[in-house]
Amino acid sequence: MALSIYQLSVPAFIRGMTALDNILTKAEAHAAETGTDLQDLFEARLAPDMLPLSGQIQRASDTSKLAVARLTGVAAPAFEDNEATFADLHARIAKTVDYFKGVEEAAFEGAETRKIELRTQQTSLDFVGADFLTGFALPNFYFHVTAAYAILRNAGVPVGKRDYLGG
């Protein structure tokens, strides 16, 4: 017995995106309680050349939906990265989760060995599906979920490891 690419990806992505949704809700509650400007949290970042909270949520959405799209060939919805409020971020998360819920487990047939090419201006990476998921997509996804969490912790929002782990 071993694990399928579906088992390794979709449930983890749904759990992570749902955790982000809950963390955003806690941040909104904290902001309301303390009089913090929500927009300051939306734009908060850990370093001048790191993405702000909004960007971390957008990249968590992208890394997970593009991973599933590449592994299955089921096109993912395109998002414009035009979120401007916490409500927009919640909606982005909801649309991402809806996409995952619509992908059938059968679409992952053969995903382990599927050839996946990543081309950007800086890099050209060739993977088979299994290595792409375990060595690239999952670490990238958890990076952005953790970065969003860490930005809010750094800003004083009372969230904890359980909120990150979710489920």
Place this chain on the structure above:
Amino acid sequence: MALSIYQLSVPAFIRGMTALDNILTKAEAHAAETGTDLQDLFEARLAPDMLPLSGQIQRASDTSKLAVARLTGVAAPAFEDNEATFADLHARIAKTVDYFKGVEEAAFEGAETRKIELRTQQTSLDFVGADFLTGFALPNFYFHVTAAYAILRNAGVPVGKRDYLGG
């Protein structure tokens, strides 16, 4: 074809710990160049009640080695969390990686369905091996690797996503 618990854990843990080792080396070089006190980086944290850099490295070591120990029954070395310098952190990483290299793939036989109980003062969690790895151990591991990276980014150390991804 699917993925074994071994494939999903040991290579990812070795890659992540090696990435941390390289990130620490870049932090040391940055400190030497800029006259930053290494001890300030060692103790740097993102929130008063979050672990400092040293603690994030220790927890990355623990979450990964305890996961492999629980999944295989191959005892992991115990560490005292008494690291006091960057050299100590490098040594902790090296010892953790040595443990992974000594665990045979065959030891993971049946790990998918192995019952794993986590008992702490706050929580009691029951898993089977596959869910423990994908829903707990991997997210936890990447959390601490990312947190270490984010602490150093926040402190001005010039590391990038490629350093985090490693490999």
